[in-house]
Amino acid sequence: MSTLQINHLTKSFEPHTIIQDLNLVVNEGEFVSLLGPSGSGKSTIFHLIGGLYEPDQGTILLNGENIIGKKGAISYMPQSPSLFPWRTILENVVLAAELFERPDKRKAKKMLKRAGLHDYIDAYPHQLSGGMQQRVAFVRSLLSPQSFICLDEPFSALDEFTRVDMQKWLLSIWEEERPSVLFVTHNIEEAIFLSDRILVLGERPAKVTEEVHIPFERPRTARLLLSPELLEIKKRIYRILRGS
Known part of the structure; x- marks a missing residue:
């Protein structure tokens, strides 16, 4: 298992700053989601973690080791198989x-x-x-x-029923293996259903505007998706994303 720590990360593609002073931690065996609007820099964060880009400033530590510019340090699952x-x-x-x-x-x-x-x-x-x-x-x-996995909206192209089935399947497998996961999505329900914590990103340049702890015990079932408790958290996150 692995722990990821990002400190004061900034990345620009002239003339635009994509990420500014980003800080986040994914603890050992934890499932954390990055949730934000389209174009907020979520995929750029993954490219930085995966060593495809190098930041303008900041550190990316995996188990205490600097992995900036280092390819192959993490496992990556993109949107398409x-x-x-x-x-x-x-x-x-x-x-x-x-x-x-x-x-x-x-x-x-x-x-x-x-x-x-x-x-x-x-x-x-x-x-x-x-x-x-x-x-x-x-x-x-x-x-x-690699014991750290980045999942980049892997279910975004699936229909709603297949997507829910895949979410349930992913959790059943993940709960046996418990790798550390950073999951990118723009689907609020998906983030709540899967995660231990949700890091909400603001508009570009990306930074974490709020951290939401998910209180539901594991293992989780699809019944949770229709619960009033999940709906309340969904409303809260929606208001954060809307800035209200």
Whole structure:
């Protein structure tokens, strides 16, 4: 497991400042969501954590180690599954592990079985639905040797029912493994349902304007999505985002 700490992070793409004096912490085994309006810099934050960009100032520490500009320090799941069409499902999920060490295909098969994909181990991505492809991508991120995972709106392209099913599935797998997760979304309900804490970003330049602790016990069920308690938190976050 891993702890991520970001201190006084600033990033500009001339002439615009995208992120300014950003501070956040994701503790060991914690599921934290970044919630903000479109264009608020959420994906840029991920690119900085992943080493694709370097900040103008500030620090990014993973387990106390500076990872600025360091690629491969974290596991990353983008909005699209990004599966290689010429590799089987099993070959796709062990890809990240192949880059660092000899992959454990026995563990990979076990994870795919838990994901309901045992019958598709030798299939190719085009033979799977969008939701199934997202499951493959998440299994791949869990099998990566890195213990910190960044999830960048992985369910945004799915229909509402498939999205809820994927949220429930993600939680069931995450609660067994408990990796540290930073999750980007613009969906308030999704953030509440999945998270231990929600960090609300303001308009660009991005900084955390409020931190919302989610009081619901785990494991969580879909019934929570219709509860008055969740609705109250949703209203509160909506008002924060609207600035009222």
